[in-house]
Amino acid sequence: VTTDAAILHALRHDPGGASGADLARRLGISRAAVWARIEALRELGYDIEASPHQGYQLLDSPDALHADDLIARQRRPQIIGRDIRVFQETTSTNDIIERFARDGVEEGVVVFAESQTQGRGRLGRKWVSPPGRGLWFSVLLRPQFPPAAATRITILAATAVARAVRELTGLRVEIKWPNDILARGRKLVGILTEMSAEPDRVRHVTLGIGVDVNVAASELPAALREVATSLLEETGRRWQRAEVAAALLEALDDDYARLRDGNFRAIADEWESQCATLGQNVVVEMGARRISGRAESLDDDGALLLRTQHGRLERIIGGDVLIEK
């Protein structure tokens, strides 16, 4: 934890103010050093007031992502969020995580970018990432299971993100198989899980998540305005992205702990209760193949079980779902 993260943590913890002497003692640095860091934080846009009686008080934080701030907002991450990096611009945060993975970086590291020049969805589709308006981030995971179970990570991510958004904003969100979170039927979050594996072992998973936070409809290409939405559009107000990020990371870390404890079923049950696709007659398109049937449930690997007209159960692990009227 850096000095800046420790200062922000202390200021948030004591909204009534913390004296320079107190901060200096807690951090093991001089009062002059505390003052210098406070000045540096002010330059980053943190509104910190200094008064002789109350000491330093954090009045407002900028809506920019800073690794130190994100770390300071975490409770006690077990894995996801114990290391956080912020880039101003990148091709895709998934690319950076891929590089980290090859360099042997430990699982749990999270990369955010203020802007992505080549944000991507599945199957070569584009992910539009208006700079500074959303949370465009990826997580490196090294789960101990066979490649066939990798869909669990997408399920876990959708469950955690849906719960965090619901609890923070009160919005009613729904999960759409396999990787969308919708509000009023429009896409609010997209999830892209990419994997590197040997035949019987996952090497690593790159979990990429895009959340439209303060994206105004006018900032989206016309073709997306009818199908996409954002927290701003749904709630009518701007959100501090760091606050949303902290809630998402905490939920992801909690659910990754559930998965590691062998409790995927609890996650799958929660997913099923939030899913708009289950119980519906759907058509799943997988490349040239189309399968129709009734979406019944998730199996223990995170695959969707579809009951076809002929009564057979099909296991689906990808594809796009259209809901039949």
Ligand code: BT5
């Ligand atoms: C996804 O793909 O939904 C996965 C999106 C993952 C994005 C994150 S951002 C951080 C990380 N880095 C990346 O490069 N990607 C991940 P898919 O199910 O294929 O949906 C893609 C479709 O969503 C597009 O074809 C558009 O119709 C729509 N779309 C694109 N940008 C959007 C946005 N900002 N909000 C809502 N919908 C969008």
